Amino acid sequence: MTTATVPPPVQVATPRPPAPRTGRQKMNRTLKYAILLLFVFVVLIPAYVLFITSFKGPSDADPSTAWLLPTTWETAGWAKAWDTLAPALGRTFAMVIPASIISAFLGSMNGFVLSRWRFPYANVVFTLILFGMFIPYQAVMIPLTQLMQGLGVPNGIPSLLVLHIVYGLPICTLIFRNYYESVPSELIEAARMDGAGLLRTYASVILPISTPGFVVVLIWQFTSAWNDYLFAAFFSSGSNGPVTIALSFLAGGQLTDYAASMAGALIASLPTLLVYIILGKYFVGGLMSGSVKG
Amino acid sequence: MFKKVKTWGPALALISPTLVLLAVFVYALIAENVRISMTNQHTARPSSDFVGMENYFRLFGDADFQHALRNLLLLTVVFLAGTLVFGFLWAWILERPAFGEGFFRSVYLFPMAVSFIASGVVWRWLLSSLQTDQSGGERTTGLNRLLDSVGLGFLQNSWWSDPNWGIAAIAVPAIWQLSGYVMALFLAGFRGIPEELREAARIDGCSEWKLYRHVIFPQLSPVMLSAVIIIGHMSLKLFDLIRAIVPDANTYDIQVPATMMWVKYIGSDYADSAAIGTIMLVLVALVVVPYLIYTSRQEKR
Numbered sequence: 001m002t003t004a005t006v007p008p009p010v011q012v013a014t015p016r017p018p019a020p021r022t023g024r025q026k027m028n029r030t031l032k033y034a035i036l037l038l039f040v041f042v043v044l045i046p047a048y049v050l051f052i053t054s055f056k057g058p059s060d061a062d063p064s065t066a067w068l069l070p071t072t073w074e075t076a077g078w079a080k081a082w083d084t085l086a087p088a089l090g091r092t093f094a095m096v097i098p099a100s101i102i103s104a105f106l107g108s109m110n111g112f113v114l115s116r117w118r119f120p121y122a123n124v125v126f127t128l129i130l131f132g133m134f135i136p137y138q139a140v141m142i143p144l145t146q147l148m149q150g151l152g153v154p155n156g157i158p159s160l161l162v163l164h165i166v167y168g169l170p171i172c173t174l175i176f177r178n179y180y181e182s183v184p185s186e187l188i189e190a191a192r193m194d195g196a197g198l199l200r201t202y203a204s205v206i207l208p209i210s211t212p213g214f215v216v217v218l219i220w221q222f223t224s225a226w227n228d229y230l231f232a233a234f235f236s237s238g239s240n241g242p243v244t245i246a247l248s249f250l251a252g253g254q255l256t257d258y259a260a261s262m263a264g265a266l267i268a269s270l271p272t273l274l275v276y277i278i279l280g281k282y283f284v285g286g287l288m289s290g291s292v293k294g
Numbered sequence: 295m296f297k298k299v300k301t302w303g304p305a306l307a308l309i310s311p312t313l314v315l316l317a318v319f320v321y322a323l324i325a326e327n328v329r330i331s332m333t334n335q336h337t338a339r340p341s342s343d344f345v346g347m348e349n350y351f352r353l354f355g356d357a358d359f360q361h362a363l364r365n366l367l368l369l370t371v372v373f374l375a376g377t378l379v380f381g382f383l384w385a386w387i388l389e390r391p392a393f394g395e396g397f398f399r400s401v402y403l404f405p406m407a408v409s410f411i412a413s414g415v416v417w418r419w420l421l422s423s424l425q426t427d428q429s430g431g432e433r434t435t436g437l438n439r440l441l442d443s444v445g446l447g448f449l450q451n452s453w454w455s456d457p458n459w460g461i462a463a464i465a466v467p468a469i470w471q472l473s474g475y476v477m478a479l480f481l482a483g484f485r486g487i488p489e490e491l492r493e494a495a496r497i498d499g500c501s502e503w504k505l506y507r508h509v510i511f512p513q514l515s516p517v518m519l520s521a522v523i524i525i526g527h528m529s530l531k532l533f534d535l536i537r538a539i540v541p542d543a544n545t546y547d548i549q550v551p552a553t554m555m556w557v558k559y560i561g562s563d564y565a566d567s568a569a570i571g572t573i574m575l576v577l578v579a580l581v582v583v584p585y586l587i588y589t590s591r592q593e594k595r
Contacts, residue, residue: 029392032392036398043470046420049416049420050416063433066436067439067440106312113308114309117305125313126590127586129312132320134527136574138533138551138555138575139574141567142559143323144319147318169312173312197304202308226409227408229410230533230534244534247412251414251538252541253541256541265416266412272408
């Protein structure tokens with residue numbers, strides 16, 4: 001199995017029926033849960049710190065209480081973080097949602113063509129598309145800033161919208177191609193027999209069964225565009241940038257207001273965390289199917 | 295001829311926007327970036343005299359850039375080792391169905407949904423150095439404070455504020471964030487091993503260790519390869535996390551090519567910035583291209 005060939009929305013877990021347990025296995029089981037729980041605490045340490053610190057006020061400034069719950073639960077940090085981040089949150093939604101939808105549609109069309117159409121050098125073309133997903137964007141950044149300026153795309157949300165669509169294409173294409181490979185070819189043959197051309201087949205046979213693919217791709221694109229900082233740093237500023245930029249300004253600098261910046265980190269993470277909690281299964285599906293975009 | 299257009303035309307129409315966009319935004323821009331890296335455009339004033347490989351030679355001879363490359367190597371080694379160890383351990387424990395398995399998986403994987411910028415906020419605090427205020431009172435916070443209070447004070451350290459090993463501290467949050475992902479990869483790998491294979495080995499009298507050595511590990515090696523490629527190339531590109539944890543972009547201790555590229559860009563040294571971008575591309579390509587070719591060969595079979 002390679003990541004590029006895993007069929008998409010697979011659930012990772014297909015549990016096996018449990019084996020009968022012996023005495024030694026029972027002890028092993030206790031040990032196993034002890035280890036698992038220990039790691040739950042370790043993994044959740046940053047979440048705990050974020051949460052408690054975001055509610056701390058000046059009275060809890062002493063480092064000796066840094067790991068303890070707030071003595072008084074203050075919401076000043078949350079208020080400040082919300083005031084700073086709210087405009088950026090709106091801008092990020094306005095950029096991420098259309099970017100995800102457009103790149104998903106383009107990816108679906110490409111995926112369909114590449115999974116069905118064996119043209120000469122199809123594999124080479126596919127590999128060249130895929131490579132676009134692995135490149136460090138630093139390797140195109142300087143001319144990219146000039147190109148976007150030359151095209152007259154304004155800095156901020158418009159630029160980022162274009163960039164997330166374009167550089168999201170490889171992964172969307174990959175996920176959809178793998179998804180469509182699993183569509184039985186009889187379905188497409190039947191459509192062809194009925195005289196449907198490629199476009200008709202795509203619109204009336206393929207699109208209606210693409211919902212699971214779209215869910216995976218949309219989640220993936222939403223998460224990676226929402227969490228992007230690299231493009232945002234080069235193509236926007238505090239006044240027109242997405243939430244990652246606003247957060248980095250709120251939290252940056254030598255003297256940090258830790259309550260506000262930790263509240264800000266929680267606010268900025270909430271949309272992707274909600275997606276993860278509600279649609280976790282598909283989130284994992286996206287991770288597995290598309291290797292990863294860094 | 296007409297028939298060819300009729301069958302190929304629509305397919306081409308569907309795929310050509312993407313091909314054109316990627317040809318321009320990936321391949322043409324890479325070429326243009328290489329061209330800029332071979333000019334003397336070291337200030338905001340436009341200038342494009344061709345200087346050949348001069349910028350590259352100067353960078354590779356520069357002690358700061360050598361330090362950044364060494365940092366990148368250290369970061370990648372620690373990042374890879376950490377995610378593979380934790381990812382494998384968790385997958386190995388969770389491989390057999392267990393009560394609450396879904397809960398553990400979700401917790402281990404959740405950091406993946408958070409941006410490096412947001413997690414960087416808290417890791418910046420967790421990885422604070424030892425501090426004293428003017429009157430000599432202890433001001434230490436973060437993990438150092440926690441370690442001290444649970445009796446592990448000897449583990450206290452200055453984290454990323456160290457020119458030799460500081461970058462390894464940056465790998466800690468990166469490992470926290472990506473171990474769950476590697477776990478998910480390994481879990482998929484484990485579940486792909488047919489139960490009959492294990493049974494057969496057990497019936498043949500294989501010890502548990504031999505079972506792993508000769509059956510499980512070989513079956514997992516493609517997953518392992520994927521994990522190494524994915525984590526490795528993420529490490530080569532790691533930028534956001536470092537920017538979020540270390541407030542000053544110029545900090546020497548944690549420079550890697552990705553952060554140096556940014557510093558040069560801010561300083562309007564576009565030629566050097568482009569050269570570093572190209573070097574990063576070559577590093578990533580060395581890892582990824584053989585993998586892509588291998589993958590596409592596998593698919594053909």
